[in-house]
Amino acid sequence: MTLVSTIPQAVLPSPSTAVWQLGPLPLRAYALCIIAGIAVACVVTERRLRQRGVAPGAVLDIAVWAVPTGIIGARIYHVITSPEKYFGAGGEPLKAFAIWEGGLGIWGAVAGGALGAWLAARQLGIPFAVVADALAPGLPLAQAVGRVGNWFNNELYGGLTTLPWGLQVHDMDPRNPGHAKVVDGEPVLLPGLYHPAFLYEALWNVGVAALVLVLDRRLRLGRGRAFALYVMGYTAGRFWIELMRTDEANHILGLRLNVWTAALVFVGALVYFLRVRGPREYLVPLGGPAPAPVPTTGGDVSQVDLSEREAGARAAAPAGYRVVSEEQFRAYEETGAVPDDPTATGDADGGAAGPDGAGDEAAGATGSRAADRES
Numbered sequence: 560m561t562l563v564s565t566i567p568q569a570v571l572p573s574p575s576t577a578v579w580q581l582g583p584l585p586l587r588a589y590a591l592c593i594i595a596g597i598a599v600a601c602v603v604t605e606r607r608l609r610q611r612g613v614a615p616g617a618v619l620d621i622a623v624w625a626v627p628t629g630i631i632g633a634r635i636y637h638v639i640t641s642p643e644k645y646f647g648a649g650g651e652p653l654k655a656f657a658i659w660e661g662g663l664g665i666w667g668a669v670a671g672g673a674l675g676a677w678l679a680a681r682q683l684g685i686p687f688a689v690v691a692d693a694l695a696p697g698l699p700l701a702q703a704v705g706r707v708g709n710w711f712n713n714e715l716y717g718g719l720t721t722l723p724w725g726l727q728v729h730d731m732d733p734r735n736p737g738h739a740k741v742v743d744g745e746p747v748l749l750p751g752l753y754h755p756a757f758l759y760e761a762l763w764n765v766g767v768a769a770l771v772l773v774l775d776r777r778l779r780l781g782r783g784r785a786f787a788l789y790v791m792g793y794t795a796g797r798f799w800i801e802l803m804r805t806d807e808a809n810h811i812l813g814l815r816l817n818v819w820t821a822a823l824v825f826v827g828a829l830v831y832f833l834r835v836r837g838p839r840e841y842l843v844p845l846g847g848p849a850p851a852p853v854p855t856t857g858g859d860v861s862q863v864d865l866s867e868r869e870a871g872a873r874a875a876a877p878a879g880y881r882v883v884s885e886e887q888f889r890a891y892e893e894t895g896a897v898p899d900d901p902t903a904t905g906d907a908d909g910g911a912a913g914p915d916g917a918g919d920e921a922a923g924a925t926g927s928r929a930a931d932r933e934s
Contacts, residue, residue, distance in 0.1 A: 571726045571755055575746035577711040578737030587737065592708035593663075596701035597626055603697030604690075611689055612842035612888055614877055620683060621690060624675035632671020636664030640809055640816055657736075665702065665797075666820055669790075684879030689840050691786035696771040699764035699793055706764070709757040713739070717754030717803040725752025753805075760800050767792035779885075781839030783831070790828035794821040841888035843897050844877030 577588045605618040638645060638655045641662070645655045676694070680687045709715040713729045729739035730747040739746035770792055775785045798821040808815045883891070887898040 570752060571724055571758075573713050573727050573729055574711050575729050575739040576737065577708075577713075585737075588711035589708035590658075592711070593705050596704035597622070599704055600694065600697035600701035603700060604694045607693035607697075608685075608689070611693065611840070612844070612880065612883075612891075613683075613685060613689070613693075614844060616876075617683055617685065621676050621679040624679035625672045626675070628675030628678075629668045629672030630658065630663065632674070633663035633665065633668035634658050635671070636667025637662040640664065641807075666817075666824070669698075684845070684877065685842065686840060686880075686882060688781070688783040688786075689842065691783045692775070692781060692839075695775070695785040695789040696768040699767040699771070699789060702793075703761040703764040703768075706757045706761040710755075712737075715757040715760075715804065715806065717756040717759075718805050719751045720754045721752070722754070724755065724758075726755040726758075728753050754803055756800055756804050759803075760796065763796035763800070764793065767796065779839045782835050782837045784835055787828045787832040787835075791825055791832065794825040794828065797821040798825070838884060840882050841885055842880035843883055843888065843891045844880055845897070846878030 574588070579586045601618050601622055604621075605615075608617055609615065634655070642650075644650055645652050673691075676690050677687050680690045706715070713731050716726055716728055728749045730749055732738050732740045741747065767789060771785055771789050774780065774788060780788065798818060801815050801818045801821060804815070808817065810816065811819055881897070883898050890896070891898060
């Protein structure tokens, strides 16, 4: 007998039910957690977009595109990387559509969501890099909330452990999804306690969100570098968390597929973060209402009728945006005067030019909404 075996061990319980019936409507914990995570990401992203000059409510227009494409991409990735569950011997092809039972790959979610966000950004006339940087801290927070759904589903746990936070795991009934097997009226538990890998990832994601917020504030990151920082932080954690997971997965050279994916994506994000340079982009609207000037006498900003400005912004969304420097943006906030077009003056400080032509691409994107209308 060892000393460890004589120490009373705490236990993290798991729910034995992950779905409840509200009349004919099933309420699934996994789906509710995904929805809650999306709401958290939208709130954070909306605030950050507003700070960069984007009109109120733009995040909802982006979410209309990004959320469905993200879910589709997540499911496609899961099905492609685990085809035997659906198309192998004894597989059920129709189960490939049962996303409420779990099985959403984050890699596919980010790729699909990025495609949807890019399409929405083009419609709104917002440079895609601005959208990505605004989303950077909100996305890991959304992932952290979503991981609670894995707890309800009794999935994504690691190997056996004697640590004080060992997790009880129920033996879930495949014939009654969302419910544990029951013997003599009691839900069946798997023997032993397990590493709560989903909880490790959730806590790691909260830390990644904090890291992005702190470094973004200090370094004034722009041109997609805040999003690249999120990707590096997330994949670094996902690498070691994948190594401790024990659920079924495809392997390449003895390692889980997601371990290789995390390593490759980390390298790509690191290269992007190191190579891309340039100031943070700010936006001023084109063809929309200008902000009311801040009074220069009687100096109380609280005298500005914010409710009127908010109503006007919602009533007339901008036709597009112009990329400007932070100094120009602060001046615009105070005076309401739109800065001169930097592409017409050749002024590099206006944010239209940058290394490797990145600024020219961003500047060209700002007028895309009007161009799309004409076409």
